[in-house]
Amino acid sequence: MDLGLKGLKAAVSGGSRGIGRSIAGLLAQEGCDISICARGQENIDAAVSAFEGNGVRAMGRAVQGRDGDAVRGWMRDTVDELGGLDILVASLSAGGGTNDERYWYRNFEIDLMSATRAVEEAYPALKKSQNASILIVATMAASETFVAPMAYNAIKAALVTWSKQLAEAYAPKGIRVNCLSPGPTMFPGSNWEMIKVARSRTYNSALRQQPTRRMGEADEIARAAVFLASPAASWCVGSHLLVDGGFTKGVQF
Structure with a gap:
């Protein structure tokens, strides 16, 4: 199936490793010019070089996610350097933690x-696109109780609600x-890699709840994300797609 991505311009926040990197890489493989932002410049440079290997334009900026001016600046630079914007994938995350x-x-x-902030800054450019798309990356932990009360789960739930409201407005x-x-x-460097070593009971409990008895892989998430975008x-x-290998037990009416 032709996804219709060739020649489009895409931006992925948190695109230097893990799921964000896989999404950005697949977009580049499909012919999108690509821009990413993340924390470490070394990982960004490696990712940009890999993206350019697909014959597309690629750029990256090191930003701190808490720095609103830096996030907005990356978005403005993206539009300027790529000459517009068609797709924005918001996947930047602080990861899990405690309560x-x-x-x-x-x-x-x-x-x-x-x-x-990225959406607000990208909005003028997206309005000019004939294929404008925003994809918000949340987590299945926003859809049901998971592990323990923590900020990550609740804040991601807010993103799910906001994305639906945004869909109706846009x-x-x-x-x-x-x-x-x-x-x-x-994936290398993921929270689950650390949990497997430091909190093996939590890891094994999650694995037992997974019908396939394995964790997902970043590329498996990316394929669904790139299609949706x-x-x-x-x-x-306004869709909310769970890509969790059947982990979530609630029925999605």
Whole structure:
């Protein structure tokens, strides 16, 4: 199936490793010019070099997700350097943590506010696109209780609700908005890699709840994300797609 991505311009926040990197890489493989932002410049440079290997333009900026001016600046630079924008994938995340107050501030500023700031800055360019699409990356932990009370789960739930509200507001303007929630996913440097070593009981408990008895892989999440963000998913507006290998037990009516 032709996803209709060749020649489009895409931006992925948190695109230097893990799920974000896989999404950005697949977009580049499909012919999109690509821009990413993340924390470490070394990982960004490696990712950009890999993207350019697909014959597309690629750029990256090192930003701190809490720095609103830096996130907005990356978005403006993206539009300027790529000559517009068609797709924005908001996947920047502080990751999990505990219920301590500092994690609430961290997840609010990085997971939630980086997404809202990027969307606001991208909006003028997206309005000019014939294939405008926004994809918000949340988590299956926003859809049901998971492990323990923590800021990460609740803040991601806010993103799910916000994405639906945004979809209703932006659809008349020609901008599709959807949300994707990955289940437990293993990749180098992931939280689950650390949990497997430091909190093996938590890891094994999660694995037992997984019908396939394995963690997801970043590429498996990316394939669903890229489809949802692409013109091939033109009738998906306000969708919330769980990509978790059956981990979530609730029935999605």
